[in-house]
Amino acid sequence: MEILQSDVLQIRQPEDIVLVRTAVRKIAIASKLGLVDQTKLVTAASEIARNTLDYGLGGEVRVDMVRDARTGVRLTFTDEGPGIPDLERAMTDGWTSGKGMGLGLSGTRRLMDEFQIASKVGEGTTVTIAKWSR
């Protein structure tokens, strides 16, 4: 897989989430994603960025325009927060440790073509998602 373009954005405060959405929309358009896929990707980015900020205590996202058989956008969110003790539970629809709807992670998985999550208690969390143009 070839990386055509890459950028790193910090996620430290609520306004950064808006900047992440804007940057992701821009690259989704440049990668020729359709309107529905753009919306799905931007929404997913918003979910994971907010988790990174709220639960991961801040982190960053790498935004890549990638090419394999098709072009697409891959986002890699990393934080060095407390990590997720029970991934299966965290991925369950409706489960939240806070006051959310508990749909961010599970919903994002449904919205994306690719979804990977790795987390270690005390070390942090990495979420990678991708959406391909059709």
Add this chain to the structure above:
Amino acid sequence: MSTVTLSHLLRSQESSLLEAWLAEQRRSGNVRNLIADSDLKRQSAEFIQLLQQTVAEGDSTDYSSSTISREMRRFLDSITGDRAQLGFSPSETATFIFSFKRPLFEAIRTSTNDVTAQIDEVWNSSLLLDRLGLYVTESHQKAREGIILRQQQEMLELSTPVVKLWDGVLALPIIGTLDSSRTQTIMESLLERIVETGSEIAIIDITGVPTVDTLTAQHLLKTVTAARLMGAECIISGIRPQIAQTIVHLGVELGDVVTKASLADAFKIALQRTGFALAKRSSITAVK
């Protein structure tokens, strides 16, 4: 070997370098007289110290690729933020770094007779300063984006109008992002107007909301519930097809909330519910 020289140079000639650099900055006129002399002096002195640290901690043969320390980045972000706020352009901001070259190269030249060492030193320090300059340019751009964003948000904060469409029917056209502080304001003004006007129906139009994620949805649902408690039903309008699809995949259920594609459709429903009907004048005449 070369590290020893530059790191040493920055320490031993700190004050003369600072004087020469300040003179250079005043001369190159990039300061625009917007930054107080005392501030400029403090910032320049701090930069020289941080640079000295950076070089000292870096690879001894090739400090040009030394990592830019967290303190250095924080410092550069802060002076850049100030300058962006004052309306400096990115290149004016970066000139702060680049203007250090002349006094530094001058000091390197006089520090040794070995021409090869001079060239090495100039090359290495130039690479390092270029990297710092680029960092400042990027940081400046981010700071500008932050400022624009804040201004946008302030504007949005001001514009959450609740409009009365008809007797008993209110509309709340939302434009922009629904972060929590703003949602609070919107919710409060809607509830106030419901009580004030005794309205039965409130139309929340989200045509102008670019992204509906779980947090936005949660805020919308809370508003609907609170309105219900005040005796008004909400209709959510302006859900574009791509947003509808996304919400469904996300797994958000809007429950028994009435949704309509457009504000016009929502208005029609609202009229029906409050016992009104819209008819073309010709058809009324015909009835007569």
